[in-house]
Amino acid sequence: MKITIISGSHRPEGQSHKVAAVIQETLLDGICDECAIFSLAGNPLPLWDEGVWDGEEKWTVLLDPIRAELASSDAFVVISPEWHGQVPAGLKNFFLLFGKNELGHKPALIVTVSAGDGGAYPVAELRMSSYKNSRLCYIPEQIIVRNVEKVLNKDAADNDARSDSYYRERISWALNILKSYATALTQVRESGVTETDKFKNGM
Template sequence: MKFLIFLGTVRDSTPPKPARLGAHVAKACMECLQSRYEEDEIELVDALDYPLEPVFKPHFAYPKSKVPPALNELAKKIESSDGFIMISPEYNHFMSPALANLLNHFGSSLFSYKPSVIVTYSAGQWGGVRAAVGMRTFLSELGCLPVSAMIHVPKAQEVFAADGSAQSGVDQASWFDYFGRAFNQLVWWAQAACEHRAQVDPHQLINGFKRDPSQRNAP
């Protein structure tokens, strides 16, 4: 299995401190996955590495010869992946604008028929749970249906250090067991979907919307 971890924050200045709290959570997720699923390939996709144009233009709208190389490369990674871990802080009770912007650059056909896990965090007590509610709808529309278990990390700066290790006095094993509930679901669904895709191509069975919005219209 191949999984992409999307880190949906581009904040890289202070205040607040630490500036990139999501990076702590992302590294902890990577460490958990790599320690428990050694045969799987895990790769981090950091929204900060994709300084996108201020005028929105999706990957599939470019002429083939003019697609930005970074978007083209990420599209290939998404298409070849078996599942996704979506990490987001909470902005006005919704997911990170940086994560939504990055994901919106790609058509749902790249994400479809693959599972995802929602991971949210905050510096406060709620752990981004309100953002997670909206993320379910967003990810379902992309076709990468979220598994039922979610991961929320309140007061993340007190839980994980910058390298993803547990802060002093924090029981990392207990946190990784909590992560594991969602990651086990992700791996199970990803394996099942991968095996079935090998037998039945869903994109042949159900045509994607690739030409214009009118394809969604009822007769």
């Protein structure tokens, strides 16, 4: 089983990438066979334009390797920091560039990151607006990492011990649920019922 983590922060040293590394380590500790991180640090994806639909060479050269990576994945973890109560623009742009061929009818776990006590708004935004055409299936669990600078650090001295233990345990629990959904939805995709040229977009 392959699970891909989408780390949605534009910042090169953002806390989201620290969280992604912990999740990758947890996944590779017996939950899945392969785990890749696709990071949006440094804005590697230009803003969408109609050349994506037209198959322009600049877009196919950039996107085809990423499309192949995503298409070969069985499930996803979508990590979003909360910026001004929103999902970062680069992560929203990701969902314009990749759709049902890469993400369709595959489960995803939402993980949001807040420096304070926030983190709920990106959960609501992702559940509301990122799945319609991509057919990505968010599972009913989510992780909201609050006060992120005090947890999931490599040096235990930098962590609030009680909170750190809670997050690590809950992350592992949620990832095992994601794995079970990945197994189940593989059967849905293989059944052929999701394939359609007539209803290309969601309602």
